[in-house]
Amino acid sequence: MTQTSDPADETAGILFAGSAYAVWGIVPLYWRLLGDVPPFELTVYRVFWCALFVTAVTFWQGHTSRAFAILRSRRLVATLALTSVLITCNWTLYIYCVATNQLVDASLGYYMTPLVSFAAGIAFFGERMSRLRLAGVALAALAVVIQTIGLGHIPWIAPALALSFGLYGYFRKLAPVVALDGLLVETLILLPFTFALVGYWAVQGTGAFPSHNLTKDALLIGSGPLTAVPLAFFAAGARRIRLTTLGFLQYLSPTITLLLATIGFHEPFTRTNAIAFGCVWAALAIAAVEGHLARLKRRPVRS
Secondary structure, three states: OOOOHHHHHHHHHHHHHHHHHHHHOHHHHHHHHHOOOOHHHHHHHHHOOOOOHHHHHHHHHOOOOHHHHOOOOOOHHHHHHHHHHHHHHHHHHEEEEEEEEHHHHHHHHHHHHHHHHHHHHHHHOOOOOOHHHHHHHHHHHHHHHHHHHOOOOOHHHHHHHHHHHHHHHHHOOOOOHHHHHHHHHHHHHHHHHHHHHHHHHHHHHOOOOOOOOOHHHHHHHHHHHHHHHHHHHHHHHEEEEEHHHHHOOOHHHHHHHHHHHHHOOOOOOOOHHHHHHHHHHHHHHHHHHHHHHHHHHOOOOOO
């Protein structure tokens, strides 16, 4: 990521990244308009239309050579095949949360995501973690234990969302490609599968698209740009602002979702939820402090 000292450029970066996270926070309102479409089917349409939209944008921008370069690399294709499966699982589960009024758990899951990324670094790549970050991961695990005790069963939604998106982010970083180029390849990998399903449902007359409701058809088609445009905003913002600024902005999305769930959709926020969120927020604060201390140690001493 390019770090910049230009105030105007940094302001633009904050606006771009903040807009991306804001859209991701309020996107449940969009999925609610398609509440009669099953979550898995809606994800299939989302991937299908996203692939077509990003392909059209790639041709329009003249970036097809970059996509072909990615496809010629077996390592990149294998990595993006893995991330395509992870993000599809994450999208399906998130839409399921919208359909079943479980956005509070979804919000908790996205708060937990950075902590899952820390754990993934240890588990898969043997990275060393400071005691403070280990304490943060332990607090996140405690949040799951508290929810288990309070609910009487293992809470799977928040950990599953955090795990799928955390691993997606971690493995996605291993593929050094532009955000939209990566999304293009990820969706193209799934395109034969989604095309077959969309075609089968259309022939059988059992799918949501095409329908007699033009508004529904337009919303399903619009799910493609809705997926790609915020990602483009995020990429534009990430190039212009510091990692620390981006780190703070990433919590805008689950915060908006939490407020939307409790105030807009009137989902219950129980004492168990409050304790679990408190543990995760404390863990994130610990991680922020640890990162700040590490930067201070790296800062050169002026004589």
